[in-house]
Amino acid sequence: MKTPARKNMRPEDRRAQLLDCAQILFFSKGFEETTMQDVLEFANVSKGGFYHHFKSKEELLFGVLDRLADGVLSQMAVVVADETSSAIDLLHNFTHLRANYLREHDYPAQVEIFRTMNLDRNLALLEQFKRRVRVGATPILSKILQKGREEGVFNVKDVETAAELILHISNFLDFALTRAIDARGTENAKLAGEKLQSAIDLQFLTIDRVLGLPDGTTNFGWPDAVKATMETKPAG
Amino acid sequence: MKTPARKNMRPEDRRAQLLDCAQILFFSKGFEETTMQDVLEFANVSKGGFYHHFKSKEELLFGVLDRLADGVLSQMAVVVADETSSAIDLLHNFTHLRANYLREHDYPAQVEIFRTMNLDRNLALLEQFKRRVRVGATPILSKILQKGREEGVFNVKDVETAAELILHISNFLDFALTRAIDARGTENAKLAGEKLQSAIDLQFLTIDRVLGLPDGTTNFGWPDAVKATMETKPAG
DNA sequence: ATAAACAGACCAACGGTCGGTTTCAAGGGA
DNA sequence: TCCCTTGAAACCGACCGTTGGTCTGTTTAT
Numbered sequence: 001m002k003t004p005a006r007k008n009m010r011p012e013d014r015r016a017q018l019l020d021c022a023q024i025l026f027f028s029k030g031f032e033e034t035t036m037q038d039v040l041e042f043a044n045v046s047k048g049g050f051y052h053h054f055k056s057k058e059e060l061l062f063g064v065l066d067r068l069a070d071g072v073l074s075q076m077a078v079v080v081a082d083e084t085s086s087a088i089d090l091l092h093n094f095t096h097l098r099a100n101y102l103r104e105h106d107y108p109a110q111v112e113i114f115r116t117m118n119l120d121r122n123l124a125l126l127e128q129f130k131r132r133v134r135v136g137a138t139p140i141l142s143k144i145l146q147k148g149r150e151e152g153v154f155n156v157k158d159v160e161t162a163a164e165l166i167l168h169i170s171n172f173l174d175f176a177l178t179r180a181i182d183a184r185g186t187e188n189a190k191l192a193g194e195k196l197q198s199a200i201d202l203q204f205l206t207i208d209r210v211l212g213l214p215d216g217t218t219n220f221g222w223p224d225a226v227k228a229t230m231e232t233k234p235a236g
Numbered sequence: 237m238k239t240p241a242r243k244n245m246r247p248e249d250r251r252a253q254l255l256d257c258a259q260i261l262f263f264s265k266g267f268e269e270t271t272m273q274d275v276l277e278f279a280n281v282s283k284g285g286f287y288h289h290f291k292s293k294e295e296l297l298f299g300v301l302d303r304l305a306d307g308v309l310s311q312m313a314v315v316v317a318d319e320t321s322s323a324i325d326l327l328h329n330f331t332h333l334r335a336n337y338l339r340e341h342d343y344p345a346q347v348e349i350f351r352t353m354n355l356d357r358n359l360a361l362l363e364q365f366k367r368r369v370r371v372g373a374t375p376i377l378s379k380i381l382q383k384g385r386e387e388g389v390f391n392v393k394d395v396e397t398a399a400e401l402i403l404h405i406s407n408f409l410d411f412a413l414t415r416a417i418d419a420r421g422t423e424n425a426k427l428a429g430e431k432l433q434s435a436i437d438l439q440f441l442t443i444d445r446v447l448g449l450p451d452g453t454t455n456f457g458w459p460d461a462v463k464a465t466m467e468t469k470p471a472g
Numbered sequence: 473a474t475a476a477a478c479a480g481a482c483c484a485a486c487g488g489t490c491g492g493t494t495t496c497a498a499g500g501g502a
Numbered sequence: 503t504c505c506c507t508t509g510a511a512a513c514c515g516a517c518c519g520t521t522g523g524t525c526t527g528t529t530t531a532t
Binding site for chain 1: 520521522523524530531
C-alpha cells in the first residue's frame with residue numbers, strides 16, 4: 001500500500017522551512033518548552049525527515065540564531081561599506097539602523113515581536129542572539145571608530161574596547177524598552193514612557209561622552225519613538 | 237529488615253546542603269546537563285527525600301540563584317547604610333566592593349570560579365543571576381547617586397536610569413575579564429591583558445563621564461588587578 | 473539503479489509522583 | 503527517671519508519561 005502523494009523538497013528549502021517553524025515556536029513557547037513533536041507537527045514532517053537535515057534540537061536552535069544574527073549584521077556591513085561618508089555620518093547611520101528598521105516596517109507588529117523575544121522564558125535564547133550580534137558587530141563599529149579617530153573627531157584610546165562598550169550599552173536600552181512596553185495601558189504607562197525617554201537620552205549621551213563628542217551629537221534619530229511605542233496596543 | 241542508620245536532617249540544613257550540591261553541579265556541568273540523579277547521588281538523598289524539600293528542579297535553581305544574589309546585595313546594603321560618608325566615598329566603596337572581595341579571598345580560586353560561571357553553557361544561569369543582582373542593586377546605587385546630586389557633585393538627570401546604565405556596564409567588564417582569563421598562558425596573553433586594562437579604564441572613565449565627574453575620579457581601586465589575573469594558573 | 477528524502481516504531485533517560493517506611497521529639501503513665 | 507505510645511515530618515525507591523534521538527526500512531526523483 002502506498003500513500004498517494006509525497007513531495008520531496010529541495011534540502012535548502014526544507015531546511016529553511018524547518019528554521020521558519022522553529023523560530024516561530026521557540027520564541028512563542030520558549031526553546032525548552034518547545035518539543036520536537038511541536039516542530040514536526042507544525043512543519044508536517046516526520047522525525048526521520050527532520051533528523052535527515054538537522055542532527056539535533058540544539059543545532060536547529062543555532063541555525064535559527066545564526067540566521068537572525070546574519071540578518072542584522074549584513075545591514076551593518078552595508079552601512080560601513082560606504083567609503084565616502086565621514087565617520088560621524090557612518091556612526092549616525094549605524095546607530096539609526098534599528099530605529100530605521102522599526103519605522104520602515106509595521107511598528108506595532110515589531111513591538112510585539114520585540115516583546116515576545118524579551119519574555120523571561122526567552123532570556124537564554126535572546127542572550128545567545130545578542131552575543132552573536134555583539135561579536136559580529138564589534139569589528140564593524142571598530143572600523144567606524146578607527147576612521148573617526150583618524151579624522152580627529154573621536155577621542156578614544158582603544159577603538160575595539162570602545163566599540164564593545166557601546167554595543168553593550170544597547171542591552172540597557174532593551175531593558176528599559178521592555179519595561180515600557182509592559183507598562184502600556186496600565187497606570188504606570190506615563191512614568192514608564194518618561195523612563196524610556198530617559199534611557200534613550202542617557203544611552204546616546206553616554207556614547208557622545210565615551211567618544212569625546214559634544215553632548216547631543218548622536219541620537220536615536222526618531223523623536224517620537226516613545227510616543228509611537230506607548231500608543232501601541234497591549235496584547236490582550 | 238531495617239537499614240541500620242539514617243539521619244534525618246533539620247529541614248533548613250538539608251535545604252542548604254541540597255543548594256550547595258546543586259550550585260556546584262549546576263556551574264560545573266551546566267543546569268540542563270545536570271541530572272536530578274546527579275544531585276541526588278552527590279547529596280546522598282533519595283528522590284522522595286529531595287522532592288520533600290523542593291517542588292521542582294527549577295525551584296532548586298531559583299534557590300541557588302537567589303542565595304547567590306542575596307550574598308552580593310547584602311554587601312551592597314552594608315555600604316549604603318553608612319550615613320556619614322559623602323556620596324563620592326559611598327560610590328567609591330560601592331565600585332570597590334568586587335575588587336575588595338576578590339582580593340581578600342584566595343584570588344586564583346576566585347578567578348577559577350568566575351571562569352567556570354562564565355562558560356558558554358552557563359550563559360542562561362549567569363544572566364538570570366545578573367538580572368537579580370541588577371534589579372536589587374538599582375535602588376541601592378540610585379540612593380548613592382541621589383545623595384551625590386543633593387551634594388551637588390553628581391550631574392545626572394535621572395538617578396535611577398543612570399544607576400541602571402552603570403550596572404549594565406559591568407557586564408561589559410565581565411566579558412573582557414572572561415576573555416583575558418581564557419587567554420592566560422597562550423600567545424595572546426599579553427594582548428588580552430592590555431585589552432582587559434583598556435576595558436577597566438574605559439568602564440570607570442564612562443562612569444566618571446556619565447556622572448559629570450572629572451576623568452579619573454572613580455577607578456577599580458586595584459592597580460595590579462590585571463597583573464594578578466594574568467599570573468593566575470590556567471586550568472589544565 | 474541508486475542516492476537522497478522521508479517515515480515511524482522504537483529506545484534510553486529524564487523530571488516528577490506516590491504509597492509506603494523510618495526517624496525522632498513530645499507527651500503520659502508508672 | 504524510665505519506657506512506651508503516637509503522629510508528623512523526613513525520607514525512600516519503584517513507577518510513570520514524555521522527551522530527544524536512533525534505526526531500519528520505504529518512497530521519491532534523477
